[in-house]
Amino acid sequence: MEYETIVGLEVHAELNTKTKIYCNCKNAFGLEVNTQICPICTGMPGTLPTLNEKVVEYAVKMGHATNCSINNVCKQDRKNYFYPDLPKAYQISQADIPLCEHGYVDIMLNGEEKRIGITRIHIEEDAGKMLHNDAFQGSLVDFNRCGVPLIEIVSEPDMRSSAEAKAYLDTLKSILQYIDISDCKMEQGSIRCDVNVSVRPKGSTEFGKRVEMKNVNSFSGAMRAIDYESNRQIEALERGEEINQETRRWDDAKGQNFLLRSKEDAQDYRYFPEPDLGTIYVPKERVEELKKQIPELPNAKIKRYVKELGLSQTDAELIAENLPRCRLFDECVKLGGCSAKNVSNWVLADVSKYMNETGKDIAETNLTAEKLVKIISLIESEKISNNSGKIIFEEIVNGGDDIDKIIEDKGLAQISDDSAIEKIVNDVLAANQKSVDDYRGGKTNALGFLVGQCMKASKGQANPAKCKELVLKYLNG
Ligand code: ADP
């Protein structure tokens, strides 16, 4: 029998607000343990939370960016459970009325677009972090992360493969980056996801029982977890077993998952409205203002690059997926004066190579859109060679500033003037009569040698295409 895999994702994204969701503690990663805490985020009795307005605004922005409707009036609820990293023994979240719901994002996979439904986006607080230290018999807790604001983005069970899930995660990540509400640093856990998987016989319209996997720490890990779980379920069904709705822990190092608990239901959490916080009210006008702050999103950008600028789908995606790259590209195109295709080539080759090799952002160097456009247009107008362009680029990212001066100092100006090149060619041919005879005698590879000699005579400054053209004219003439 053939089976179909069904995937739904719950993505948690930490928001990059300055302070935490219910207190004034700093929202920062990597600081000394238990230094960014106060009586509120450590859940001391008698303390009262105050909602950080920015958290609501950031979540509304994500709602807009994912085509959700925004609930102007909503509330927060307590989700009760015990775990040592949760000092209050409840998490403030949103239960029946989330801030945003009924949205979608479009993902691209192998050149095809697919729409994935967003069930809801709600705000909640993060828990602390358990530290397991071998030197210490037991576990330690760092409360710095308690009260770090999160949004949970719940998808519809609309994905049908690990590849679709990966495309969906990539899409969410680039949206979060574009609207600048999360650091999106996977290695720091700023995006985490729970992966829900079920399988069903192909053609069936009913869903099978789903298994939820926790502890998925990377997008590639999510793919591995989905493929593993889908196979596990198919094998179980083939053996005539039933699938139980349960929660399993993904172990990426082992490439396996393990049963954590049979699935808890919402009622197990004894949700009730948070009595210490009032109703959240976001006026319609504010919702509209926030909508205006949403920039052109990656999907729209990719379509525009392909349609209006003539880039290939792959190049368009590569540029749009990286924000610093994309900003530089957009700025260059806006300045104009050279072809978008050439800007794309430069951004994807030399600029990306520099960023990858040094780990630096272009904004940290002297290279600006103006300078890059100047380099490219000098090449396009044949004032410098492509190679000289690369030399100038190197100089600029390594602290150089004045392109004209670099060209002069390094003698990079390209000779495209016909009469100047003609003189070089005549001199070279006169001095290499044997090669001229060779070529005329049928040894065509003498041509490369002669053009090379011309380039050498011009100290690399002659336009190679022009040189070749004039040499050929002479040899054949
Ligand atoms: P819970 O809090 O119990 O995890 P949520 O409503 O937050 O429930 O999330 C449920 C997730 O499971 C959603 O992402 C949804 O798309 C996914 N899901 C629901 N049914 C299935 C199914 N049959 N197969 C795969 N995923 C499913």
Ligand code: MG
């Ligand atoms: Mg869940």
Ligand code: ZN
């Ligand atoms: Zn605090």
